[in-house]
Amino acid sequence: MLSIGEFSKICEVSTKTLRYYDEMGLIRPDEINPENGYRYYSISQLKKMLLINRLKSYQFSLEEIKAILELDEDQFEEKLCSALLRKSKEVQDKLSALEYTLQQMGRDILHLETGIPIMSYLDEIEVELVQTKSMNILYLRQMLSRDDYALGYGMFFNRLFQKIATEKLTILGTPITIYHSPEYNPTGNDTEFAIPIKEAVKGTRDLPGSLCAKSVVKGSYSELTSVYAKLREWIEHEGYEMVSSPYEVYVTNPYQVTGAEDLITEVYFPVKKK
Template sequence: MLSIGEFSKICQVSTKTLRYYAEIGLINPEEINPENGYRYYSIKQLETMLLINRLKAYEISLEEIKALLQLEKDQFEEKLIVLLNKKKYEIQAKLTVYDMMLQQLSNDMQNLQKGESVFSNLKDLDIMLVEVPAIYILSIRKLVSIEECNLGYEVLFNQLHKRISEDGLTMIGPPMTIYHSEEYLFEGYDIEFAIPVKEYVTGTKDFNPGLCIKTRLKGAYSEITSVYAKQHEWLEQEKYCVTKPPFDVYITNPRETGRSKDFITDVYLPVKKI
């Protein structure tokens, strides 16, 4: 048996935390001396405590860990795999966001070192008024968290490509996203991930944006919000208003292009004259 101090030292968890864990029923001492209240833990509990530490490091909540530890062995292993896969996805999403942020930061520093604005690459953006013809799209609409956005594009577009391949559909344009959220929401964006197809079959739908303003952006996806700002300046100046949700068309594949500064995205905003 190990005293609470010895157990604390081995597992690198404070005695205060161990007492809290016992209070919430996460891990209880194997034995408590009724005379002096001293707490003792068994050697076999070391592995349990180390597992708790590991899962906490993955930002799995104490509630989830407690529920996991209460399961039978076969259920425990199955649930643990589900939790770890979920966290792996979340961490990959965060890494993608940070990687793109670092690339953007480097671009901003280069612009500033040249004596230019961080938005200097946006000053020459053109806004064109275009008529976008009606098409069929195969799509998935989902509420996507901010962290999941970039990784979500890849995962969900892969699902659509798989469906196109399995059903023998004909892709007639690059992937696109349609933004249905009317306002910024902390919990995420209501986004429709879509690929234009030739056939009208179960699962496809009409997409008819009509008259739009279009801006081609060369650079990181994070610059798209700046494009929206410039487009809305144009709307006010030219007396147009928005009629339908905005959408982006991805001319380049980020996995093939590599550097975010070489990404090409067409940004559309359906409009009408006031």
């Protein structure tokens, strides 16, 4: 048996963390001395602790790790493999985002070194006034927090595509996200996911055509906030006002492009003249 101190030293996990893991049921001491409360771990538990450390280094949350450790033995390898594949995709997405950020920083440094203001890129964002046509959309509407966005987008669009496949519906356009909340709230935003289809069935509605200020983003979704700011500036400057919720049309599928620089997103702000 190993004392909590010895177990802590071998696995490089503090005794405070080990006590917390015990409280949450992640890994419990094999034995607790009833007289003095000293905690002891078995040699066999080293393997489990090393697995926990390994999964943590792969960016799994403690809740995710606990769920994995509670899997039945006959399902463990298969479910763990699936979880690792999913987490690998998440890590790759983060790496791609960091690479894009580094490229952006490099451009900003180059601009500053040559006397170009860091925010001058806003002047390069083009805005045009367009008249859109009405669309019949299959939709799902959900309150989503900031942390929900990454997984939520894929999950809800997948549900829509599954319904389209099951009911043999006809797709007429690429996915759309409509943002209904009047202000940003990190705890939850009224978000509508939609796909234009031909058939009017349960779960569809009309997205009316309207006059819109439109801009196109070529690159990472992180650029969208800059485009939103440019659109609002243009609307104010040109004497228009917003009449309904802004929406994004995803021209490219993020799962089918080689990098963030290949993403194309159209942004529409429905407007009318003041």
